[in-house]
Amino acid sequence: MQLDWLLAPPLPAGVPRQHLLYQRLRAAVLGGRLAPGTRLPASRSLAAGLGIARNTVLFAYEQLAAEGCLVADRHGTRVAALAPAPPPAAVTALPGLSARAATALQPEPGRDSDSLPFAPGVPALDAFPFRSWRASLERAWRAAGWRQLGYSPHGGEPALRAALAEHLSTVRGFAVQPAQVVITGGTQAGLDLCARLLADAGDFAWVENPGYPAARTALGLAGLRLHAVAVDAEGLAPTAADWAVQPPRLVLVTPSHQYPSGAVMSLARRLELIGGARAAGAWIVEDDYDSEFRRGGPALPALYGLCADAPVVYAGTFSKTLYPGLRLGYLVLPAAVAQTFMRAAGQATRPGQGVEQTALADFIRRGHYTAHLRRMRRRYEARQAALRAALARQPGPELAVTGGGAGLHLVLWLPPALPDVEVARRAAALGLGPRPLSRYTLPPLACNGLVLGYGNLDEARADEAVARLRRAMTAPA
Amino acid sequence: MQLDWLLAPPLPAGVPRQHLLYQRLRAAVLGGRLAPGTRLPASRSLAAGLGIARNTVLFAYEQLAAEGCLVADRHGTRVAALAPAPPPAAVTALPGLSARAATALQPEPGRDSDSLPFAPGVPALDAFPFRSWRASLERAWRAAGWRQLGYSPHGGEPALRAALAEHLSTVRGFAVQPAQVVITGGTQAGLDLCARLLADAGDFAWVENPGYPAARTALGLAGLRLHAVAVDAEGLAPTAADWAVQPPRLVLVTPSHQYPSGAVMSLARRLELIGGARAAGAWIVEDDYDSEFRRGGPALPALYGLCADAPVVYAGTFSKTLYPGLRLGYLVLPAAVAQTFMRAAGQATRPGQGVEQTALADFIRRGHYTAHLRRMRRRYEARQAALRAALARQPGPELAVTGGGAGLHLVLWLPPALPDVEVARRAAALGLGPRPLSRYTLPPLACNGLVLGYGNLDEARADEAVARLRRAMTAPA
Secondary structure (H helix, E strand, O other), rough: EEEEEEEHHOOOOOHHHHHHHHHHHHHHHHHOOOOOOOOOOOHHHHHHHHOOOOHHHHHHHHHHHHHOOOEOOHHHHHHOOOOOOOOHHHHHOOOOOHHHHHHHOOOOOOHHHHOOEEEOOOOOOOOOHHHHHHHHHHHHHHHOOOOOOOOOOOOOOOOHHHHHHHHHHHOOOOOOOOOOOOOEHHHHHHHHHHHHHOOHHHEEEEEEEOOOHHHHHHHHHHOOOOEEEEEEOEOOOOHHHHHHOEEEEEEEEEEOOOOOOOOOOOHHHHHHHHHHHHHHEEEEEEEEEOHHHOOOOOOOOOOOOOOOOOOEEEEEOOOOOHHHHHHOOOEEEOOOHHHHHHHHHHHHHHOOOOOHHHHHHHHHEEEHHHHHHHHHHHHHHHHHHHHHHHHHHOOOOOOOOOOOOOOOOEEEEEEOOOOOHHHHHHHHHHHOEEEEEEHHHHOOOOOOOOEEEEOOHHHHHHHHHHHHHHHHHHOOO | OOOOOOOOOOOOOOOOOOHHHHHHHHHHHOOOOOOOOOOOOOHHHHHHOOOOOHHHHHEEEEEEHHHOOEEOOOEEEEEEOOOOOOOOOHHHOOOOOOHHHHOOOOOOOOHHHOOOEOOOOOOHHHHOOHHHHHHHHHHHHHHOOOOOOOOOOOOOHHHHHHHHHHHHHHHHHHOHHHEEEEOOOOHHHHHHHHHHHHHOOEEEEEEEEEOHHHHHHHHHHOOOEEEEEEEEEOEEEHHHHHHHHHHHEEEEEOOOOOOOOOOOOOOHHHHHHHHHHHHHOOEEEEOOOOOOHHHOOOHHHHHHHOOOOEEEEEEEOOOOOOHHOOEEEEEEOOOOHHHHHHHHHHHHHHHOOOHHHHHHHHHHHHOOHHHHHHHHHHHHHHHHHHHHHHHHHOOOOOEEEEEOOOOOOEEEEEEOOOOOHHHHHHHHHOOOOOEHHHHOOOOOOOOOOOEEEOOOOOOHHOOOOHHHHHHHHHHHO
């Protein structure tokens, strides 16, 4: 039997002889070049024929016998009878992604745009308190024994839940116990949990229109049917038809600072929404993503806690107040369901990051978190002012600017002659990261504008960045 | 108008007067004690009546006007006309969890059991290389600029994906490019991603029977219909009826070391499974959760990469090789879908933990990871031997022990007179964490035994722990 080809060139560099022999023998068996039942030469004679050590052959034979490719018996070694692998011609296309993935995904630019001026939702990472955060991490690691390396208890690390409950009662006036706080892997993970634990596939989920695209992705991937509800100056404005025809199981809202329009939900609307949700047997998920950076007076009270036992889950995040890569957020639940939800969330996600959670609790307890929020509030105020001034100062047609009552972004409205997707594409080519407002809308709503993040926009660079943005509006397509 | 009650005792400690006034006024408006349209006294006269500073009243009035509870006009201040909150009697029960949550959740003990002897799936955290891991973390934080604080690129940090691709090609023989590796938040997160991105609600997902309960939770919460397929000594053993009646969209398998039975899937079965999946248009997800700790010779090749372009996604984790709380794992995808899947995964989860990922890449590149795996392989071999010896030595009826070809657990079979749930309950009362085998099965399969983890079982404590386990088997119910 001629087996020279087993070690014929090309011999890939860095692959030991014995591994190469194993690989090629295996491919020959699986590919059908060596037919089932074929007897192979004795190890000694194959070794002699190939000019290699007998052990090299023995290794390959034994390994392939262990895998089931070869069979060793008292007569020697033969090729096993295997279900033949399909011939290469039959290698058809792989199955694709699921229908829900194809539907839910956004035509989103790469995350690379996050570092560009005007990218929305990016905090002032250049002002991140590396020193105090690393000190908290260092303390947590020094104190960590092996227990901190395991999964976290359902709901998260008790120290962090306690620190958060206290923080929320101070800044948000919540009467909340640590047992009502569930630590999540960030807002997206929290929404995903709510979608799967509180609603079933096929249920209607109401989303704001315009609204946060990533939230639509989370709800859509959980198999929910999205229903877009219009937003006006008082926030979510559902009609009687909305309630009757697409009764929600889950309503996702941003009442403190509607994303991206900036509307604050009026008290009347809040009470109506709670009443409607109660009647429909629906859960409200309140995404309070940036109320920490409210300007002009204290924050409005959250929807959560407005009425006793309202069906509201409050979602908060550290992505904007600290940094997105931390991947920690939290949900606050009504007391009556907190225990059940927490257990379910623990099984759904197997929580961890115990050392980081402990560090964050330390960071909050020592007052670094509140101090950082205070500094950032001032900084974002200055950055928004610089952006508004630059927009007013830089030559070009006057465009309406709305929003900015909280958070890290403004909305710049564009005339129909300047389609936002096209302007954003040109802006990207100029190194800017604004997002087209039309990406935030679902039919029948049509908006044309840019969501301009200023979290990462250095005041000193505002004029230059706006000048570039103006170029993106005038440059030829 | 008599408003003394606004500051009547009890006055909660630590709440400033002006906040208390605001809270009580608000509750009176929302609760209906102050009817819509009611005129409130001028701030000066209310302050005099309550014996407080006028500014205190002004603060409360202004805050409540901003919220929409009060209306200020040229005649003074009156209570706004709001949709009345439902009377307390109408406060009905909150909506519950979703049907899928109710179905998918396991009657699992709390995570507290993880630290107990015999808890399955817990690595030897007492042998964790704190020093070298912290050094890698420290280097990553020192090198971190603000860019590392943002979301990670889709698919994860390039350095970690490259380090993993290299590691997998060395230990698993994969010919895999970094672009085919997607970093996840651990195995549970990876399965959840596969379930949502590769299958739709209502699709059949095949799970092994017996099999990993947490995997069933992930697939069930994604809305998939679970179909339990029997496992024998050669691994998953689907019948023609399985393929015909419940054609899968997703097949979850643990071919290297079936969990919990320990069976290794034969090569013939692997080829049959790939052929069947191809014909059904199904994805196979290969959960290779502990093949790093295989005993007795090199690991069998993975299902992934066995045939060109097989519809296989490979799932790996650092939970068992490093520590569960790290919350990092990975998926390896066929080249043809890697790019699409990576984009979708990035939108579904918004990846982060960039600094930790960079630290892990450093840890792998410096050889610490391979060295740790080598040490742990020896340690688990010693721990398993100590457990087997203790089981043989400690008095009591002889019970069959299976598994242990890899990983961190053995299966101890119990006679029908000792129902496993009951034994596990008694063992928990004695400070032990074995899991009843029946928790891993779905009907019609019925097994009675204990899954005994030995990852966290100090050799010196094996005899004492087994003696306690024997007590749990003999103690009165």
